[in-house]
Amino acid sequence: VQLVESGGGLVQPGGSLTLSCAASGFSFRNAGMSWYRQPPGKERELVVSITNIGTVTNVDDSVKGRFTISRDNAKNTVYLQMNSLKLEDTAVYYCWAKVLRVDYWGQGTQVTVSS
Numbered sequence: 336v337q338l339v340e341s342g343g344g345l346v347q348p349g350g351s352l353t354l355s356c357a358a359s360g361f362s363f364r365n366a367g368m369s370w371y372r373q374p375p376g377k378e379r380e381l382v383v384s385i386t387n388i389g390t391v392t393n394v395d396d397s398v399k400g401r402f403t404i405s406r407d408n409a410k411n412t413v414y415l416q417m418n419s420l421k422l423e424d425t426a427v428y429y430c431w432a433k434v435l436r437v438d439y440w441g442q443g444t445q446v447t448v449s450s
Contacts, residue, residue: 338442340356343444347449348450351418351420353415356412356415357410358411358432361432368385369381369382369385369426370382371382371434372424373427375426381395398424401435413430422449
């Protein structure tokens with residue numbers, strides 16, 4: 336199982352970024368996926384999830400109306416569109432999947448929101 340995130344970077348407050356997570360090594364179309372983040376000095380937290388059929392769940396209140404999760408089963412990729420970014424969105428963002436009862440994580444991608 337491999338999860339590879341990309342798309343992070345430095346963005347000004349109010350800006351947008353789209354993160355991607357390319358998955359391999361398992362049946363992606365049958366797996367629910369999630370995005371987590373870990374702000375500096377804080378614990379990792381769940382941002383949003385999507386089921387194998389595209390139902391969005393577990394949306395954190397802090398990102399409602401600003402972040403959108405989606406998936407492309409043909410490309411084995413899950414996305415996180417982030418709009419209206421705030422300083423407090425600064426974190427390392429991780430892709431997550433549970434495969435055969437085992438948790439898998441990507442290496443993370445840094446998102447820094449700063450003026």
